Amino acid sequence: MSTPRGTQGQPHLASIEEQRALSTGTRGAAGGNKRQWSQDVQEEFQTFYQENLGLIYRYIYSKVGNREEAEDLTSQIFLKAVRGLDAERSPQSMQKWLFQVARTTIADHWRMYYRASVSSLEELLDAGWEGPIEEESVPMSTTPSERVQRILRALPEHYREVLTCRFLYNLSIKDTALRMGLTEANVKVLQFRALKRAADLDPIVTEVM
Amino acid sequence: MIGDDQERFEDYLELERYIEELQAGRVAHPPSDLTPGQAKIYRMAALFRSASAESAEPRPEFVEQLKARLLALDEVGQEQEEPTQELPGLGKPVEPEQIPATKEQQVPQIPQPLPQKKGMPQRARFVSRRSLLSGGAVAAASLLAGAAVGAAADQLAHHSSPPGPNGSSTLYNPTPLVPSDISTIWLPVATLAELGDDAKRFVSDIVIGYVIRNDGDDKEEGNPAKEPVIAFSAACTHMGCIVQWNNGDRQFHCPCHNGRFTEYGKPDNSPGGRLYLTALPRLNVKVDSDGKVYVQVPKKTS
Numbered sequence: 001m002s003t004p005r006g007t008q009g010q011p012h013l014a015s016i017e018e019q020r021a022l023s024t025g026t027r028g029a030a031g032g033n034k035r036q037w038s039q040d041v042q043e044e045f046q047t048f049y050q051e052n053l054g055l056i057y058r059y060i061y062s063k064v065g066n067r068e069e070a071e072d073l074t075s076q077i078f079l080k081a082v083r084g085l086d087a088e089r090s091p092q093s094m095q096k097w098l099f100q101v102a103r104t105t106i107a108d109h110w111r112m113y114y115r116a117s118v119s120s121l122e123e124l125l126d127a128g129w130e131g132p133i134e135e136e137s138v139p140m141s142t143t144p145s146e147r148v149q150r151i152l153r154a155l156p157e158h159y160r161e162v163l164t165c166r167f168l169y170n171l172s173i174k175d176t177a178l179r180m181g182l183t184e185a186n187v188k189v190l191q192f193r194a195l196k197r198a199a200d201l202d203p204i205v206t207e208v209m
Numbered sequence: 210m211i212g213d214d215q216e217r218f219e220d221y222l223e224l225e226r227y228i229e230e231l232q233a234g235r236v237a238h239p240p241s242d243l244t245p246g247q248a249k250i251y252r253m254a255a256l257f258r259s260a261s262a263e264s265a266e267p268r269p270e271f272v273e274q275l276k277a278r279l280l281a282l283d284e285v286g287q288e289q290e291e292p293t294q295e296l297p298g299l300g301k302p303v304e305p306e307q308i309p310a311t312k313e314q315q316v317p318q319i320p321q322p323l324p325q326k327k328g329m330p331q332r333a334r335f336v337s338r339r340s341l342l343s344g345g346a347v348a349a350a351s352l353l354a355g356a357a358v359g360a361a362a363d364q365l366a367h368h369s370s371p372p373g374p375n376g377s378s379t380l381y382n383p384t385p386l387v388p389s390d391i392s393t394i395w396l397p398v399a400t401l402a403e404l405g406d407d408a409k410r411f412v413s414d415i416v417i418g419y420v421i422r423n424d425g426d427d428k429e430e431g432n433p434a435k436e437p438v439i440a441f442s443a444a445c446t447h448m449g450c451i452v453q454w455n456n457g458d459r460q461f462h463c464p465c466h467n468g469r470f471t472e473y474g475k476p477d478n479s480p481g482g483r484l485y486l487t488a489l490p491r492l493n494v495k496v497d498s499d500g501k502v503y504v505q506v507p508k509k510t511s
Contacts, residue, residue, distance in 0.1 A: 057267040065231040065255030067264035148260040167257040188221040199249035
């Protein structure tokens with residue numbers, strides 16, 4: 001019969017001193033021990049990060065349209081999300097959590113740029129925040145580029161053309177006007193209306209899928 | 210709805226300004242006094258901008274910088290924690306009532322030395338999946354078995370790797386499932402006579418396990434298992450499901466995630482190699498002169 005093993009004072013693992021050294025971290029170069037200690041953790045995090053960084057960044061970029069804010073908000077999101085990660089979640093549920101954080105972060109961000117009176121949920125929803133429930137499947141199952149493609153396919157031709165010129169080919173107003181045989185003023189009106197129609201179509205084409 | 214907002218000339222100009230700012234790679238915001246309908250238009254502009262912008266893909270430098278920042282955060286988080294004088298699960302005596310019953314408390318004991326909850330809010334930790342899994346197993350086993358501490362220590366020991374002072378291999382459990390300081394009983398589970406070649410399951414209030422004859426081919430170091438019978442917990446070290454003896458291949462199969470263990474509870478990590486299992490924790494066994502087999506299990510203190 002085996003002898004009952006170590007109880008108090010006899011951790012079979014590293015001694016208390018070693019544990020403390022590992023946990024408080026021999027930082028930097030001498031962190032040999034520590035690096036080894038957290039290797040597992042780092043690997044898991046790396047995987048999670050690699051799988052989700054791009055998704056989040058592209059999602060945020062599709063909301064703000066510029067790199068600086070996309071980077072800033074993406075950073076905020078990960079910083080917030082990492083702190084809130086519950087150790088026992090599956091990768092799927094962690095991703096879900098991450099996207100929830102992303103949505104609320106974007107909502108907070110937008111709140112700053114809309115009229116101060118935008119306080120009710122409804123107004124927020126109209127102002128562009130997709131809401132807690134509706135958005136749930138969209139960022140995960142539809143990438144921004146898929147959304148764009150679907151909308152484009154659904155648009156009437158002249159709207160599709162102006163948006164293609166302006167956003168896919170990145171043509172200037174002038175070049176778009178030339179290409180489409182319109183005046184520059186026409187193009188400005190047309191792009192306005194095309195985007196408006198796109199906004200109307202967006203929920204429809206996303207649903208259909 | 211069309212016609213909701215009267216289109217004004219300024220609307221077109223403002224929108225164009227916004228689009229041009231984005232196309233120039235600058236930060237831009239819609240005017241702040243938009244109606245909801247107008248706001249949607251600007252959202253579309255941002256969406257369409259992302260369709261072809263190079264900057265819609267994250268910069269490699271940004272990716273690396275953020276990653277470094279997050280990793281540093283994690284380390285800093287660790288460092289800020291008080292070093293625990295008594296790492297739970299490492300043989301520190303724990304009264305059965307103190308055994309945490311919740312998963313959250315279990316998991317962080319592995320491999321990171323988080324302070325034991327002293328009413329302090331748990332700092333969330335990004336823990337490795339492997340340890341998550343073991344932690345889950347421990348938690349589940351502990352919910353099932355109640356003898357959380359020993360099992361937690363097993364997993365902790367395994368993942369932290371260095372063989373303990375007992376010199377036992379990492380696959381086996383230097384810390385018993387049942388710590389020496391909790392009340393136990395010797396539970397009669399079988400007689401030698403009725404124990405054929407197959408494993409026999411037993412169920413107690415706190416632990417469910419198997420006993421099996423020791424043919425002498427048990428290769429465990431550090432625990433010579435001189436008894437003719439070996440006993441161990443039936444809780445799969447992955448997530449705690451009760452493993453099932455399969456007479457065909459003479460292995461324990463876990464119905465949940467296909468974990469496999471040998472007849473002596475050693476992990477057989479071959480199926481797909483997906484699971485990194487630790488051995489089913491051993492229990493003390495004795496056989497009396499009548500051939501009655503007893504297993505030492507925690508006593509239910511009610």
